[in-house]
Amino acid sequence: MSEISTEILTRAGSGDIESFEQIYKKFSSFVYNVSLRITHNSHDAEEITQDTFMKIYHKLKTFRFCSSFKTWVCRIAVNTAINYYHSSMKKESKRVDFETVILTKGDDRKDLDDIIKQEESAQVDLLLKALKPAHRVCLILREMEGLSYQEIAGILKIPVNTVRSRLKRAREALMAGRELVKNEL
Numbered sequence: 001m002s003e004i005s006t007e008i009l010t011r012a013g014s015g016d017i018e019s020f021e022q023i024y025k026k027f028s029s030f031v032y033n034v035s036l037r038i039t040h041n042s043h044d045a046e047e048i049t050q051d052t053f054m055k056i057y058h059k060l061k062t063f064r065f066c067s068s069f070k071t072w073v074c075r076i077a078v079n080t081a082i083n084y085y086h087s088s089m090k091k092e093s094k095r096v097d098f099e100t101v102i103l104t105k106g107d108d109r110k111d112l113d114d115i116i117k118q119e120e121s122a123q124v125d126l127l128l129k130a131l132k133p134a135h136r137v138c139l140i141l142r143e144m145e146g147l148s149y150q151e152i153a154g155i156l157k158i159p160v161n162t163v164r165s166r167l168k169r170a171r172e173a174l175m176a177g178r179e180l181v182k183n184e185l
Contacts, residue, residue, distance in 0.1 A: 135170035
Protein backbone atom coordinates (compact mmCIF):
# COMPACT_ATOMS: atom_id res chain seq x y z
CA MET A 1 0.00 0.00 0.00
CA SER A 2 1.53 3.29 -1.05
CA GLU A 3 1.42 6.43 1.04
CA ILE A 4 -1.13 9.14 0.38
CA SER A 5 -0.06 12.59 -0.75
CA THR A 6 0.69 15.36 1.72
CA GLU A 7 -1.70 17.64 -0.16
CA ILE A 8 -4.65 15.28 0.38
CA LEU A 9 -3.77 14.88 4.06
CA THR A 10 -3.52 18.64 4.53
CA ARG A 11 -6.84 19.27 2.78
CA ALA A 12 -8.55 16.51 4.76
CA GLY A 13 -7.10 17.91 7.99
CA SER A 14 -8.67 21.24 7.08
CA GLY A 15 -12.07 19.59 6.80
CA ASP A 16 -12.26 18.76 3.08
CA ILE A 17 -14.66 15.79 2.97
CA GLU A 18 -13.64 14.65 -0.53
CA SER A 19 -10.00 14.40 0.54
CA PHE A 20 -10.98 12.48 3.66
CA GLU A 21 -13.06 10.15 1.49
CA GLN A 22 -9.92 9.38 -0.54
CA ILE A 23 -8.11 8.51 2.69
CA TYR A 24 -11.01 6.30 3.75
CA LYS A 25 -11.09 4.48 0.41
CA LYS A 26 -7.35 3.88 0.52
CA PHE A 27 -7.06 2.69 4.14
CA SER A 28 -10.46 1.28 5.17
CA SER A 29 -9.76 -2.30 4.07
CA PHE A 30 -6.38 -2.21 5.83
CA VAL A 31 -8.00 -0.98 9.07
CA TYR A 32 -10.81 -3.53 8.77
CA ASN A 33 -8.38 -6.43 8.21
CA VAL A 34 -6.21 -5.47 11.18
CA SER A 35 -9.32 -5.10 13.34
CA LEU A 36 -10.76 -8.41 12.18
CA ARG A 37 -7.55 -10.25 12.96
CA ILE A 38 -7.44 -8.79 16.45
CA THR A 39 -11.11 -9.35 17.34
CA HIS A 40 -12.01 -12.35 15.13
CA ASN A 41 -15.47 -10.88 14.67
CA SER A 42 -16.63 -9.14 11.49
CA HIS A 43 -19.25 -7.02 13.25
CA ASP A 44 -16.70 -5.81 15.81
CA ALA A 45 -14.20 -5.13 13.02
CA GLU A 46 -16.77 -2.94 11.25
CA GLU A 47 -17.42 -1.02 14.48
CA ILE A 48 -13.71 -0.59 15.09
CA THR A 49 -13.15 0.59 11.52
CA GLN A 50 -15.84 3.24 11.96
CA ASP A 51 -14.43 4.31 15.33
CA THR A 52 -10.92 4.43 13.90
CA PHE A 53 -11.93 6.70 11.03
CA MET A 54 -13.87 8.97 13.38
CA LYS A 55 -10.67 9.32 15.43
CA ILE A 56 -8.60 9.89 12.29
CA TYR A 57 -11.03 12.55 11.10
CA HIS A 58 -10.89 14.41 14.41
CA LYS A 59 -7.12 14.01 14.91
CA LEU A 60 -5.93 14.48 11.34
CA LYS A 61 -5.13 18.15 11.84
CA THR A 62 -2.66 17.06 14.56
CA PHE A 63 -0.75 14.66 12.27
CA ARG A 64 2.83 16.02 12.16
CA PHE A 65 4.30 13.94 9.29
CA CYS A 66 7.00 12.62 11.67
CA SER A 67 6.08 9.03 10.83
CA SER A 68 4.42 7.57 7.77
CA PHE A 69 0.69 8.11 7.58
CA LYS A 70 0.14 4.34 7.34
CA THR A 71 1.99 3.86 10.63
CA TRP A 72 -0.12 6.58 12.26
CA VAL A 73 -3.36 5.02 10.97
CA CYS A 74 -2.25 1.57 12.06
CA ARG A 75 -1.42 2.81 15.56
CA ILE A 76 -4.92 4.28 15.91
CA ALA A 77 -6.54 1.11 14.51
CA VAL A 78 -4.55 -1.25 16.74
CA ASN A 79 -5.18 0.78 19.89
CA THR A 80 -8.89 1.10 19.06
CA ALA A 81 -9.16 -2.64 18.36
CA ILE A 82 -7.31 -3.65 21.52
CA ASN A 83 -9.42 -1.33 23.67
CA TYR A 84 -12.61 -2.59 22.02
CA TYR A 85 -11.49 -6.20 22.45
CA HIS A 86 -10.68 -5.75 26.15
CA SER A 87 -13.96 -3.97 26.87
CA SER A 88 -15.99 -6.64 25.07
CA MET A 89 -14.14 -9.38 26.95
CA LYS A 90 -15.00 -7.70 30.25
CA LYS A 91 -18.69 -7.44 29.29
CA GLU A 92 -18.97 -11.02 28.14
CA SER A 93 -16.36 -13.29 29.63
CA LYS A 94 -17.44 -16.33 27.64
CA ARG A 95 -18.96 -15.26 24.38
CA VAL A 96 -19.33 -17.70 21.54
CA ASP A 97 -19.01 -16.15 18.12
CA PHE A 98 -20.46 -18.10 15.22
CA GLU A 99 -19.22 -16.99 11.81
CA THR A 100 -21.77 -16.59 9.04
CA VAL A 101 -21.83 -19.49 6.63
CA ILE A 102 -21.25 -18.37 3.05
CA LEU A 103 -23.59 -20.14 0.70
CA THR A 104 -22.34 -21.10 -2.71
CA LYS A 105 -24.48 -20.38 -5.75
CA GLY A 106 -26.43 -23.49 -6.68
CA ASP A 107 -23.69 -25.88 -5.55
CA ASP A 108 -24.20 -27.66 -2.26
CA ARG A 109 -20.93 -29.57 -2.53
CA LYS A 110 -17.63 -27.88 -1.93
CA ASP A 111 -14.33 -28.88 -3.42
CA LEU A 112 -11.99 -30.78 -1.15
CA ASP A 113 -9.45 -27.93 -1.48
CA ASP A 114 -12.02 -25.42 -0.21
CA ILE A 115 -12.85 -27.60 2.78
CA ILE A 116 -9.16 -28.03 3.63
CA LYS A 117 -8.53 -24.28 3.32
CA GLN A 118 -11.49 -23.53 5.59
CA GLU A 119 -10.29 -26.02 8.20
CA GLU A 120 -6.76 -24.61 8.09
CA SER A 121 -8.11 -21.06 8.37
CA ALA A 122 -10.28 -22.06 11.33
CA GLN A 123 -7.25 -23.66 13.02
CA VAL A 124 -5.16 -20.53 12.47
CA ASP A 125 -7.96 -18.40 13.91
CA LEU A 126 -8.20 -20.66 16.98
CA LEU A 127 -4.45 -20.56 17.47
CA LEU A 128 -4.38 -16.76 17.12
CA LYS A 129 -7.25 -16.39 19.61
CA ALA A 130 -5.23 -18.40 22.15
CA LEU A 131 -2.33 -15.93 22.04
CA LYS A 132 -1.99 -13.05 24.46
CA PRO A 133 -3.32 -9.86 22.78
CA ALA A 134 0.12 -8.19 22.82
CA HIS A 135 1.69 -11.19 21.10
CA ARG A 136 -1.21 -11.58 18.64
CA VAL A 137 -1.00 -7.93 17.55
CA CYS A 138 2.74 -8.17 16.88
CA LEU A 139 2.27 -11.39 14.91
CA ILE A 140 -0.60 -9.98 12.86
CA LEU A 141 1.26 -6.80 12.02
CA ARG A 142 4.43 -8.69 11.06
CA GLU A 143 3.22 -11.84 9.34
CA MET A 144 -0.14 -10.81 7.94
CA GLU A 145 0.34 -7.12 7.26
CA GLY A 146 4.04 -7.35 6.39
CA LEU A 147 5.21 -4.48 8.60
CA SER A 148 8.84 -4.19 9.65
CA TYR A 149 9.97 -4.52 13.27
CA GLN A 150 10.60 -0.76 13.33
CA GLU A 151 7.10 0.00 12.04
CA ILE A 152 5.53 -2.29 14.63
CA ALA A 153 7.62 -0.72 17.39
CA GLY A 154 6.49 2.73 16.24
CA ILE A 155 2.83 1.71 16.09
CA LEU A 156 2.82 0.06 19.50
CA LYS A 157 5.28 2.54 21.04
CA ILE A 158 7.54 -0.23 22.32
CA PRO A 159 11.23 -0.99 21.75
CA VAL A 160 12.20 -3.08 18.71
CA ASN A 161 13.63 -5.78 21.00
CA THR A 162 10.24 -6.07 22.71
CA VAL A 163 8.68 -6.61 19.28
CA ARG A 164 11.23 -9.35 18.60
CA SER A 165 10.61 -11.09 21.92
CA ARG A 166 6.81 -10.90 21.53
CA LEU A 167 7.07 -12.35 18.04
CA LYS A 168 9.31 -15.14 19.30
CA ARG A 169 6.89 -16.00 22.10
CA ALA A 170 3.91 -15.81 19.73
CA ARG A 171 5.57 -18.16 17.26
CA GLU A 172 6.53 -20.58 20.03
CA ALA A 173 2.95 -20.56 21.34
CA LEU A 174 1.60 -21.13 17.83
CA MET A 175 3.93 -24.09 17.29
CA ALA A 176 2.97 -25.59 20.66
CA GLY A 177 -0.72 -25.11 19.85
CA ARG A 178 -0.23 -26.61 16.41
CA GLU A 179 1.35 -29.72 17.94
CA LEU A 180 -1.64 -30.07 20.28
CA VAL A 181 -4.05 -29.84 17.35
CA LYS A 182 -2.06 -32.48 15.43
CA ASN A 183 -2.09 -34.82 18.42
CA GLU A 184 -5.85 -34.44 18.82
CA LEU A 185 -6.43 -35.46 15.19
